[in-house]
Amino acid sequence: MNQKIVREPLKIDLHIHSAASRHKDGPKVFAGTIENLPTLVAALDAHSVNMAAITDHDCFDYQLFKTLRSYAQEENSLHKVLPGVEFSVSFSTDDGQKPVHVVTIFDDADDDVLQKLNDNIPMCDNEPDYDCGSAFSEDKYWDIIRSIGLNIVTVAHQKATPGSSRKRVNDANSVGEDLYNEFLFMEYFEVYEYKNRKNELFNKSFAEKNGDAERLRFITSSDCHQWDAYPGIDKNNADDLPFTYLKCLPTFRGLAMAVTDASRIKTANSFFSGSTKSLDEIVLELDGDEQRIPLSPGINAIIGDNSVGKSSIMNSLVDFDGVNATAERGQTRYLEKMGVKVVTSIPDKKRLTFDNQESIRKTFEGLTDGKSRDLLGKHFPDPIDVQPLKEAAGVQIELLCKALSASCNYQKALCEIANATLPPEGKQLPATTLSFQGSIPSQDDQPYQRLIDDLKTIERKMESLGDLHTSVLTDADSKAIEIARDQISEVRKRHEGTVLKIQTEKKIANALSTVIQTLGREYKKISTDTQKHRAAYASATDELSTAIAGLVKIERTVGDFDFEFEPIEIVPKINPVGWLSFIAKTQADVINPAVMRECLTHILKARHTIDFKTADRGGLIDALKNYPEDADDPIEVVRQNMDKEIAKILRPVKSINRDEDDVYEELSQGFNAQMYFSLLRDAALGDGIYLVDQPEDQISQKAIKEVVINEFREIAESRQVLLITHNPQFLVNLDVDNVIFIGKSGDV
Structure with missing residues (x-):
């Protein structure tokens, strides 16, 4: 409950009803009372739900919320209960007023305000006092929110998929395409809720098609009305809910941050690799006092004052691997002067790789040489087997x-x-x-x-x-x-x-x-x-x-000759790695009659051709290039030279494509850096810890935002990352899981 970093994602359900919704849902919710909360808690615990909210129709039961919140303990799966209301909000459309159910989650920081929250919702005879038919008008909804005065997260209840021709009552889609698109693309709602598994595919497809994969966020919720049927809506609809996971702390602020970043929302617990090759903490001694710095299994960023020894600390973590003896002595003396002793040591077997500043610079300068070429080589498919092609030729x-x-x-x-x-x-x-x-x-x-x-x-x-x-x-x-x-x-x-x-x-x-x-x-x-x-x-x-x-x-056997056969396409082998494609192919992409004629032309002298009706051995010898003096049979020389030409066109070729352009041989320093991080995202490289000092160096701000940020996020899905950075944009846009500040004051 006192977490400062995310070690495990939260499994959430922010749409559960209670007996307080009986004015709209009738007998279905009669059993949803405080006395029966153990039934709901047991169901939540059985499904390992970590964050939940009771969101009744247009009302809030503080006592029910408070009691359920008391069940949120470290020994249970349930770590956080947030206050919420499912408001019925009417929106103006060309076809008249359309009510949409808006799940509204409130900040729980001020309990005094929560106790009076329901007083701000217009009621008449213990039922909501709507000003627009069976819903609150849009203006009235925002008046209620302003009067409550708490920060909120709004979730549109979406039953049908975007673009669906089937309109559902109280569904966000029911307002029509224009207004729905306004909801989607003007960020009227932070997130859209769905329940059916197939909707996830359609939602993501819709987001990609409209180029808004980062802006459109979708979560699942149960909309449970009968607790003993959880996570189904009721006993007649016991669906297998695809639960949503959020990469955030169990707080309202954590929820708010997560639903504004699509990369922090998933329907599978796959944010972190679960690798055993990771660290739970870094142990330092500052002037003799032990300091334990907790680490996330995701991205951990070390920031701080200049010349405070961040790079020296990271080098010390890996026992100065890759650092020359002179630099090691200097950095060791500097840490001693600062009163810092690094207790933790990360053995080589736990590391994927360590890129200090010098190694990064060298890597970026020559990505196709030495160690860097070895890194590239790991991603290429096996060469094409050309033996069948040689036999066909x-x-x-x-x-x-x-x-x-x-x-x-x-x-x-x-x-x-x-x-x-x-x-x-x-x-x-x-x-x-x-x-x-x-x-x-x-x-x-x-x-x-x-x-x-x-x-x-x-x-x-x-x-x-x-x-x-x-x-x-x-x-x-x-x-x-x-x-x-x-x-x-x-x-x-x-x-x-x-x-x-x-x-x-x-x-x-x-x-x-x-x-x-x-x-x-x-x-x-x-x-x-x-x-x-x-x-x-x-x-x-x-x-x-x-x-x-x-x-x-x-x-009878003599006559004109030409190559006549069906072309044989040479299909490249492709291994996609991020936005790059590693390709193993051959010099030629096809063997066809034209290719064979070209090979024959190559073995003949300039301006020489062969007449297959009149060719003799003497003329053939005269027509062939570089005819060996000791050769007895010119036809055998033709055979051997044609074999050599075929071997040339079937020579293995490697290619790295980005947007169909081959970039393997022409790699700029800045592009090398982007490519390098793209390669590291490949899970096939292993799951060791990746340590890197100032990865943003040599890369433009535009490339950091458009390319490298996403690369690091995917690197973190396969392994733990520990990095040092001086670039605020890199730190903020990357949305790191853990920030470690080191200052000269001694605070860590």
Whole structure:
């Protein structure tokens, strides 16, 4: 009850009715009497409610308030009870007068005024004396508030969501769009109350859409009428209330501060990380007297006079980590002179990081170097796996090489035929003359072998999937993979059979050829010169015929070539961190025919192109850049150089985007500072204490207000923060959870 800082947020309910509302709610509230308060207190305690208010319709029961307030003890969940009234206020609209229920919470500082509060509300026969039908006019409402004379927090009762076409009686929405927007955007009310969970989503969406996420505040309340049905309205409406949490002290002033700052309102207890790597207090000795300084689990700001030793105290807290020996000796002597001894020590394992003034300056000057680059590296996604992309490009390279090979082979065969000569035919030989042709054509098994090798690679990859992706593969996935692998295995085995058949045929052909050639050599020994001449002519004729047939066959494979395939988009990996996006991508964002043509152009000399109908090996060698002197096959050089070009365009690239602009390579000192704090908000970095000395240095006031303030708030959601600042705007706008003033007078 004597808290000075917020260690735990408050769970609140500021809209509960009692029997005092019977003039409007009838029998539903008859049990809401002082005698039955234990029922309400037990329900509040069961739901861990810390701050509550009885807000009856247009009246205030001081005795009920006083009795409920007596239950607010440290040993209970209920720490604070505030006085309140739910006023019916009529607003003028184009459709006439529209009553709106306005929950009004009063400052409880003056108990004498509270005892007379109800006297300021016009009554007649123990019922409110309205001046505008069943409500007070807007002017009368403010007359009542002025006559009471207490500070207030006004909450508009909102049943429907903003913009809803369904109007509800006594709802803030019922006044029409124009007046409702006036309520919202002129801050007529500090906060809007809702009950249904789905309204939270619509409320936030509405606020974001209108650019007023910071100005529009929404809280939940039960509107409970029957205490034994709490937190439902009554036994017929036992809703699961999404309770609101406020980051504030259990006081009216704390409530008032919280509802004017959207960042202090949540429907989940997630203001602080709950990390065990935090400090409850800092212990100092001032001239020998022990001083214990309590800390919030959120943001703790150290302020004070110049040259009082704030930085020295923070450096001492971390045992002068990162401070050179000379500076450490000087700061230690200064603290001794000031009569200050820092008892608390924060070990490295409890710290996220410590940024003293010097380290901050160095960090901001070179965020993409050294330690700072390591910080950046933690946020980048894993590099893109380019192997499948290389394989896809490799298929196109093979098609290119196949087309080049066909043309080169055709030109070679054409040249060989053009240069072929036949011996003179001579006289007709007797029929007994023999001619031996020892060459037997056979099928090429290399295309089949390349297919088999690729299928084996696929099989091995599929076999490893189970081990690599056990955590995500389902039984159905594994079964499907096994079936696919079996089918691929069948294809492989079928083509292995074809290769075996070709190789067997080759062995037989080679054996026959050997026998024929041997017989030919033997025959030559006993044949006449004329017979030898005729045999040579027949052999040359057969070889030329075979060459011409081969040429025709090769010619069918020659033709224009171009890359034609469906583009393969290279999707970047993105890790959003605050207003930045850390991106892992490649040099190219797509592999398509145009990219492949560009790669081919890069490996050719300037002003050289390839005609796939007439290309030969000599011309290809002349067209290629930097052709190796020891290379035997220009087509293999094309393959290797194309592989290198593909590797270049698939080179891993890192990018940091802000509003779609890449800022990774061009980082200004001031922007570096903003980025640095944006990175620290990432909860994945850990939950240790973040200590920082004058974080506002190097940053403009505009950037502090628009960027850095929000970064620090989110940093504090994941970890405890201890900072030193000399900037009043930074301190006020940040809305720190704990301010520690250190002055030369000795007060801490």
